[in-house]
Amino acid sequence: MSIRGFMKAGHTPTLFSAFLYFDLSFMVWVLLGPLGVAISKSLHLDAAQKGLMVATPLLAGACLRIVFGVLVDHLGPRRAGIIGQVIVLAGLGLAWFLGVHSYSQVLILAVVLGVAGASFAVALPLASRWYPPELQGLALGIAGAGNSGTALAALFAPSLAKTFGWTNVIGLAALPLTVAFVVYLFLAKDAPDRPAAKTFSAYLDVLKQSDCWWLMLLYAVTFGGFSGLASSLTIYFNGEYRLDPVIAGFFTAACVFAGSLVRPVGGALADRFGGINTLTVVYAIAATALAATSFHLASPGMALAVIMAGMMALGAGNGAVFQLAPLRFRNEIGVVTGLVGAMGGFGGFYLASTLGLAKQITGSYQPGFLGFAALALLAQVILLGLKTHWRARWPTLHGAEAVAVRV
Numbered sequence: 242m243s244i245r246g247f248m249k250a251g252h253t254p255t256l257f258s259a260f261l262y263f264d265l266s267f268m269v270w271v272l273l274g275p276l277g278v279a280i281s282k283s284l285h286l287d288a289a290q291k292g293l294m295v296a297t298p299l300l301a302g303a304c305l306r307i308v309f310g311v312l313v314d315h316l317g318p319r320r321a322g323i324i325g326q327v328i329v330l331a332g333l334g335l336a337w338f339l340g341v342h343s344y345s346q347v348l349i350l351a352v353v354l355g356v357a358g359a360s361f362a363v364a365l366p367l368a369s370r371w372y373p374p375e376l377q378g379l380a381l382g383i384a385g386a387g388n389s390g391t392a393l394a395a396l397f398a399p400s401l402a403k404t405f406g407w408t409n410v411i412g413l414a415a416l417p418l419t420v421a422f423v424v425y426l427f428l429a430k431d432a433p434d435r436p437a438a439k440t441f442s443a444y445l446d447v448l449k450q451s452d453c454w455w456l457m458l459l460y461a462v463t464f465g466g467f468s469g470l471a472s473s474l475t476i477y478f479n480g481e482y483r484l485d486p487v488i489a490g491f492f493t494a495a496c497v498f499a500g501s502l503v504r505p506v507g508g509a510l511a512d513r514f515g516g517i518n519t520l521t522v523v524y525a526i527a528a529t530a531l532a533a534t535s536f537h538l539a540s541p542g543m544a545l546a547v548i549m550a551g552m553m554a555l556g557a558g559n560g561a562v563f564q565l566a567p568l569r570f571r572n573e574i575g576v577v578t579g580l581v582g583a584m585g586g587f588g589g590f591y592l593a594s595t596l597g598l599a600k601q602i603t604g605s606y607q608p609g610f611l612g613f614a615a616l617a618l619l620a621q622v623i624l625l626g627l628k629t630h631w632r633a634r635w636p637t638l639h640g641a642e643a644v645a646v647r648v
Contacts, residue, residue: 251371254428256383259364262322262429263387265421266360269329269414270298271391273351274472275398275493278479278486279407284344288480292597294344295472296590297351302358303586309362310579317431318367322360326422329357330415337412350411358586360387362579369567369574370432375512378564382508385559389501391471395493399475399486447573447580455627456566456577457584459520462620463558465588466527466613470552471497472593477606482541492545499549500556507557511564515648517628523558524621527551528614535610559585568648569635588616 273280274295281291312321332353341347368384369377401410447453474496478489511519530551538544562581570577596609632648 250373250376251368251380252430252432255371255430255432256368256380258425258428259368259384260387261421262326262425263360263364263384264390264393265387265417266326266329266357266364267387267390268393269333269390269418270302270354270358270360271295271468271472272354272394272398272411272414273298273347275395275475275490276402276407276410277476278399278489279402280347281476283407284347286344287601289597289601290344291476292473292594292600294347294351295476296469296593296597297348298354298358299468299472299586299589299593301352301355302361303355303583303590305355305359306362306579306583306586307576308579309359310366310576310582313363313366313579314573314576317435318363318370319425319429319431322363322367322425322429323422325356325359325363326418326425329353330418330422332356333411333415333418337408337415341408341411359579359582361385361582361585365563365578365582366574367429367431369578370435374568374571377567378508378510378512378516378560379505380508381563381567382505382560385508385563386501386504388467388471388504388556388559389498391468392494392497392501395471395475395490395497397490399490403487445576447570447577452569452631453577453580455623456562456569456581459565459620459624460559460562460581460585461588461591462527462613462617463520463523463555463562464582464585465590465592466531466617467500467552467555467559468585468589469592469596469613470548470555471500472589473596474548477596478541478544480600481537481606482544484541492541495545496549496552500552503553503556504560507560508564509560510557511561516561516565516568517624517631517648519561519564520558520624521621523554523561524617524624526554527558528617528621530554531610531614531617535607535614537605537607565648569631569638 309321336350364384368380372380474493475489478484478492530547533547567574592613596606599609600606635648
């Protein structure tokens with residue numbers, strides 16, 4: 242389909258507002274990672290504490306995605322997004338005004354930032370419901386490219402912390418979020434064919450279906466790898482290669498931008514060649530890159546190139562998983578987005594925390610990287626076992642309209 246045809250197929254203002262909301266929310270969600278070097282010096286944190294600090298927003302966001310997934314289906318994505326943005330803006334304002342003076346207070350802030358991570362469960366259904374099945378990969382890829390917000394945090398937070406202090410960066414982060422909130426209020430609209438609200442127990446009926454659990458596992462690897470690395474790389478490049486925090490932030494931003502920009506490409510490839518074929522390649526590349534990184538490459542430039550390749554694979558995989566999810570669960574896409582997104586957050590928590598623990602216990606990040614590479618290979622094997630069943634059954638679930646869509 243042409244660009245003009247794509248623009249006519251859905252609602253462009255809603256797609257843009259979903260992207261912007263997602264983008265700037267993700268910037269805030271991983272903010273503690275780029276600020277991690279400054280915070281750890283100020284509060285005298287060890288490697289395990291740093292790992293938990295950057296992993297906690299991922300865990301909180303994972304849990305809250307389930308909550309917001311239910312709110313999306315019950316209240317509609319627009320209202321759910323308004324609630325989430327108000328909570329995050331209030332939390333940032335209070336943290337800046339009152340100050341953050343201890344490790345426990347940092348962890349409390351991390352939980353509040355998890356609400357920003359829950360934006361995933363709102364922005365994707367908001368966009369998805371406006372587009373037909375054959376354009377789900379591209380539409381959700383564009384909305385999901387808001388992952389690039391994590392690069393904005395890596396790009397600007399370390400230098401702003403040097404100039405104004407890391408506590409003031411928390412307050413500054415509220416300014417672009419306010420702009421996104423205003424845009425959202427004026428441009429975002431719920432799709433006219435929104436499914437009727439159901440009881441809470443009915444939402445969780447999807448957990449009785451094995452396909453939901455498999456999609457959750459697939460996304461735990463692709464988005465878990467992406468978000469875990471996005472939160473940890475500034476600390477990694479600073480600790481392993483002695484890069485200045487600002488330069489380490491630039492390296493992190495390059496990796497995250499690369500992974501974010503190919504998310505729509507991954508969705509488009511999944512529309513064209515099928516999500517299963519796309520993910521099969523993605524997991525092989527990601528596992529190879531993570532395993533290679535574990536051996537402490539000779540220079541930071543080499544590490545940057547290898548990690549960037551891995552992040553691009555993971556970013557494409559994020560788009561491919563969400564080409565598959567609406568094909569299988571079109572009428573439950575809100576709660577499924579929340580559940581699948583939650584598992585992605587759990588995957589990120591696992592990677593970020595195990596990298597910190599591995600460094601603390603063994604003095605090396607290698608066990609953390611190799612463990613996640615093994616998970617990528619496991620996901621690939623599982624996917625290959627599922628593909629025949631999925632390709633035979635899924636096109637029959639929603640009538641003739643879905644038959645031509647590549648699974």
